[in-house]
Amino acid sequence: MADLASIHQLLIRFRDERNWQQFHTLKDLIISLNLESAELLELTQWKSDAMLGQLASDPAFQEKLADECADVLLYLLLIAGEGGIDLLQAAENKIKKNAEKYPVAQSYGSAKKYTELKQLSRKRED
């Protein structure tokens, strides 16, 4: 069964068989991640939430979505590799930071950004 470390190994082998690490500067990898994120975004262009809800059960759409999500993950693994980052540890740390930035009491059922929450909080304290 696949785990993130074994996917990373497959990816490194794929890269090294093609001698591609020479192109993998942090800047170009991050540019590439942005291009793949944009391809995900393109799947939503001109589509309402209702249309996207229907497409979610369409196999052709699902395959595109899966492929684009995969491309984002693959570049993210390469970026983390070049940057010396443990992706899973970083994600665990970030969930903790977000939990502090968005206390349940203030953010329950609200889509406000934490900077707006702080302003609300200050107003309440006034």
Next chain:
Amino acid sequence: MADLASIHQLLIRFRDERNWQQFHTLKDLIISLNLESAELLELTQWKSDAMLGQLASDPAFQEKLADECADVLLYLLLIAGEGGIDLLQAAENKIKKNAEKYPVAQSYGSAKKYTELKQLSRKRED
């Protein structure tokens, strides 16, 4: 030790404690992924490859890089969740597809896109 499934569980708990799933349409999650990708990109703005190479060993830069990578991964997990996608399986499949699109013989040491490789290949066949 953290694996992707346990990170996903932490994330879902974080989301549900705040009653945020109601905001998580596929379109807005993908928009959010693009915003986080752009924050990664901002870390490279106005910086040469040489400067970024030096920053890679700077703890403050590393923390920013780790945080932004984490944000991308977290939204990717939410998108995969809403879209019914197994992210690790999708990544494994995509590496296989890429291996077919970029045969070692044609792509070794080359940064050309597969569409350009095809043209090269056609020219060689002429």
Next chain:
Amino acid sequence: MADLASIHQLLIRFRDERNWQQFHTLKDLIISLNLESAELLELTQWKSDAMLGQLASDPAFQEKLADECADVLLYLLLIAGEGGIDLLQAAENKIKKNAEKYPVAQSYGSAKKYTELKQLSRKRED
């Protein structure tokens, strides 16, 4: 009254007073354009079309929208300047190209991409 050429002149003066052209590689200017586009996108995050329709008449939102649109235009002028491109001529040419890619008869009232229109067209010819 402002026209695009006089805005471009103001912008070049702003840039040269700060001795900033040295940073303006095509790559970093295009990265910057993407960051500004993302700031525009952030204005729509977690907002339905109905909410955005209401915000359109909110002066604070309008000012943010105007500022982010302006940032995109300013980087676009710098990119065109470095790339030796006449932006207005390019736009006029592109409208003509689009008119050929999207013939009225095939694209009236349809949000399909021209690549999909071609497929439709081929099917009809079958």
Next chain:
Amino acid sequence: MADLASIHQLLIRFRDERNWQQFHTLKDLIISLNLESAELLELTQWKSDAMLGQLASDPAFQEKLADECADVLLYLLLIAGEGGIDLLQAAENKIKKNAEKYPVAQSYGSAKKYTELKQLSRKRED
């Protein structure tokens, strides 16, 4: 000779001949702008500043660059139109705001962001 207002008129005619305004929500127009910005970014992918400098005089590259710049401008005009924004006025205002955020004395020859300039300024005042 083309000016921005006449390009806008051509664009509106193009749109209305195809009955496309119905699709032009602010959110989808801004998504589309981001997709076009990403196509510009793709032109720089895997290319060093030196390579891009050489490409700048290559007619095929110039045409792609011109077309992608044009696409960004066309969506920007549509966004400004839907948002009730005078693009040239907004750009003129933004140059003034930027001149205040980036005083010549502090920002001459520096690529630092204004938030970092403020910190520098505070440190100097200490």
